[in-house]
Amino acid sequence: MISGIGIDIIEVARVQRLGSKSPRFLERVFTTREIAYCSKKKNEYQHFAARFAAKEAFFKALGKRIPWKDVELVNLPSGKPTLKVRAKRRWPFGRAHVSVSHLTEYALAVVLLEK
């Protein structure tokens, strides 16, 4: 049974502005693993923005904000994204599904939670 759905779209330039103004923004929002993944990409802020959108979409699906780094987007070897949620047992869902997409200007994410 589906327990929640969330979607988010964000301007890549907004994340880029915040990230280039303050590296602390990146450290506050993204895990070390997320930073490592995005930093080695050509258009790194598209990937950061996609992760930002995924976290926001997760909050919408959950119906609650949790600390940014308690939800992490991790790519499987195939490239398929997955969500890792810290202290997951505290939250009323069993499985999380995520999909992200990004272009030069926008990144978006959809999250579906199963009971």
Ligand SMILES: CC(C)(COP(=O)(O)OP(=O)(O)OC[C@H]1O[C@@H](n2cnc3c(N)ncnc32)[C@H](O)[C@@H]1OP(=O)(O)O)[C@@H](O)C(=O)NCCC(=O)NCCS
């Ligand atoms: C995976 C694929 C569909 C991405 O499409 P795209 O138009 O190039 O790029 P988008 O911006 O829409 O999506 C990029 C995101 O797709 C996700 N992605 C990558 N591989 C994926 C996969 N195998 N399955 C699902 N999602 C995937 C990633 O989250 C990626 O963003 P990230 O690197 O920041 O995490 C494309 O690279 C592709 O067709 N790859 C080869 C075939 C394949 O593996 N298809 C899987 C779906 S059938």
